[in-house]
Amino acid sequence: MVPSIPVSVDLVVLTVRNHALSALVWRRDNPPFLRRWSLSGGFIQLDEDLPAAAHRILAERAGLPGAPVHLEQLQTYGYPDRDPRQRVLSVAYLGLAPDLPASEKAHMSWQPVDSLTVMAFDHRRIMQDGIERARAKLEYTPLGAAFCPPEFTVADLRRVYEIVWGRSLDPRNFHRKVTKAEGFLVETGATTTRDGGRPAKLYRRGPAELLHPPMLRSLKE
Template identity: 65%
Template sequence: MEYDASSFPAVAVTVDLVVLTVRGDALCALVVRRGEEPFAGREALPGGFVRPDEDLPEAAARELAEETGLRPGHLEQLGSYGAPGRDPRMRVVTVAHLALVPDQPAPTAGTDAAAARWAPVHELTGLAFDHDRVLADGVERARAKLEYTPLAAAFCPPEFTVAELRRVYEVVWGRPLDPRNFHRKVTGAAGFLEPTGTTTTRDGGRPAQLYRRGPATLLHPPLLRAEG
């Protein structure tokens, strides 16, 4: 069956970003306070419309820089959301992206964002559009990927201790881990960590070995949440 394209309503495409970091003892997401309608004054995930000459990753990186002044390290596509009515202006399909970054300074709002801040994810409710659902999906994606990939290192500085890495897992998963068991698992996972040959005392106590992320893309064996 042939369809006449002119009979279909116009559909716009946007990108939205779930940007996560670890600050203190909390997993935090980047949110902006909308300066324009719809939902003026409400907090939302950073994002915006895709330009005609842009690919989706380009649009995601641009929107993040324009609205917050940040440039992500790890950026991946999270999913697509296109329920009718999710945007009161018109039919809008958004392609959400997940970014994981080390702890950052306070973001700077720009363009159509009135303000931007890092907020603990457990405190964020009532976001504009369908961003509560998008945020929940992004948090669960991050938690799951920490089991099977070395992505936890994206929350860390370029050189980090095992204790700093363990803190990332504890904050993202929301529960304490046994230090000795964790040390054995992460140092035993092939290609996860590479020793730098230097130490630091920033954790307190005795000097601790510094590591950097290794070449592995998958963890073997995985670090399963159920096993701790």
């Protein structure tokens, strides 16, 4: 007889909040791993597919209904001892979003990823995989703009890259690269002085799906 293995969906939701890369986590109020931070998750229902389950959990468990979160499937985790209670297969999703409000759910909190050194189950491993996916996405795709509001400056975007990559970037070289990447940014025609100094152009995300040329972390500024 083939054993029945439950399937869960876990969300790694990342944002740039208070000048730090942060993850949406919740403090467990039941064993196992009582009081440890955990990712938002839940079991898939019989009448839904995986993307629908991810969006339902984002709304119901994470407390972010209707939030502008980019969701994509990250990886599947199925090693036998990942849950001490039973064998569970988990399909993880990565969510990227601009600075979001606090969750409507009790126990949910945005925490800097560097502070999440101990987590429940294998959730730190899943979170680290999500962070690395996000870092790689910023190299080859325009998803860095997913951390920005609808209209943003090049300096806003550069701060996102610096926070997610964990390194300083030369402002002039960064400006040159992102403005020359085909279809990455579209000028809105407006400017802002919110950062002080000279008015800065406001941009929105362009139609590109891949960056040409890419923004490689390995390249020297």
